[in-house]
């Protein structure tokens with residue numbers, strides 16, 4: 001049996017044409033997504049409706065034939081499953097009830113209780129495992145503990161993660177207990193996704209770049225290492241992609257340190273630097289600036305080909321450095337794919 005292209009790249013194979021998918025490939029830039037979302041009502045109703053969540057996951061596969069589909073869900077479902085309130089204020093992004101004291105960390109629901117909330121997500125995975133084309137890889141995901149904790153502490157997205165840094169400085173023990181609780185929940189959540197049919201899992205540490213020095217070791221590296229070790233013990237054949245966004249020089253050696261099969265690169269990293277310093281460790285994923293999908297033109301094709309070329313001597317999955325934005329032109333995605341696949 002010929003393996004799927006993404007799985008071959010994750011196993012360390014250099015392919016003549018890199019496999020390709022896109023962060024946030026199911027999203028508001030697609031008219032069919034906006035229509036299904038309107039049908040669901042709001043964003044969370046879409047996440048918890050397995051038929052509609054599977055439908056929006058499949059939409060970009062039908063339109064573009066990406067090599068992978070990513071489960072449609074959100075990193076903030078875990079805090080909700082641990083007992084926090086979660087809602088999406090229209091046009092304003094996510095809002096959560098906040099954690100500001102050690103007592104509130106202790107009062108979170110036990111890890112075993114998360115499946116009660118998250119079982120519709122596993123049903124979405126089962127539907128997708130049945131319905132995806134045979135050549136398409138199904139990727140499950142979760143947020144990394146630090147990134148998830150920044151939302152649990154602030155109750156919203158924050159430009160500098162100030163509230164989470166303040167909590168860490170004021171009570172490092174309580175902060176560590178929160179990271180531990182999210183770490184355990186993430187292991188249980190990703191294991192259940194794999195058991196339902198996810199073939200690869202990705203850990204999104206979108207705010208890793210604001211952790212420095214020892215904090216990066218303790219709260220980005222160590223939780224990822226623990227999650228990956230626990231998953232590998234149970235599911236040794238499931239590849240794992242780590243995304244320590246804006247880790248900069250700390251990208252070097254990261255995959256090896258945490259035991260990941262691939263590291264996803266954000267677009268602040270130079271492809272030539274990463275080919276020399278990061279890809280020597282194994283597969284890399286990335287890293288086109290998503291703004292090129294808004295602006296298009298010759299720069300989109302040139303930049304896409306430059307990235308493919310820079311990573312052409314080793315295993316590479318072509319992707320964006322961050323999520324595609326709602327103002328992107330869907331036709332530019334076709335142009336990007338032409339530039340990757342020739």
Ligand code: 1CP
Pocket residue numbers: 022023024025026027028037043070071072073074075076093094141143156157158204206323
């Ligand atoms: O329809 C809408 O209006 C909601 C927009 C949206 C979408 C499409 C949100 C709210 N989440 C998602 C889906 C999502 N989120 C997916 C699956 C779909 C896909 O990739 O095709 C994934 C993998 C995520 C991951 C996610 N959610 C991250 C990590 C990746 C990243 O972008 O850095 C983060 C930080 C979130 C939180 C979140 N969810 C939604 C928003 C607007 C945000 C960011 C909030 C903020 O920081 O202000």
